[in-house]
Amino acid sequence: MAIHEDEVIGTLKRCKRGKACGPDGLSNDFYRDQAAVIVPLLTHLFNTSYEHGVVPGTFSKTDIFCK
Numbered sequence: 001m002a003i004h005e006d007e008v009i010g011t012l013k014r015c016k017r018g019k020a021c022g023p024d025g026l027s028n029d030f031y032r033d034q035a036a037v038i039v040p041l042l043t044h045l046f047n048t049s050y051e052h053g054v055v056p057g058t059f060s061k062t063d064i065f066c067k
Contacts, residue, residue, distance in 0.1 A: 003046045008039050023061045 012035050015028040031038065049055055 001050065003043055003050065005039050005043045008043050008046070009035060012039070020063070020065055023058065023063055 012028075012032050015032060017029050017032065019028050021027045049059075
């Protein structure tokens with residue numbers, strides 16, 4: 001199974017703008033606005049992770065904010 005760039009682009013497009021940043025400090029707006037640059041990198045990262053069966057620990061980290 002391979003993850004394709006169009007799948008990553010589709011996922012980024014479904015992310016809502018104006019939401020809080022994640023643990024990396026980057027917002028959905030950043031990822032969407034920089035998609036042309038980061039989609040190939042993210043696709044490679046996801047495929048390498050899947051291929052080797054290794055998920056970076058930071059992928060499971062989240063921040064929870066109370067409203």
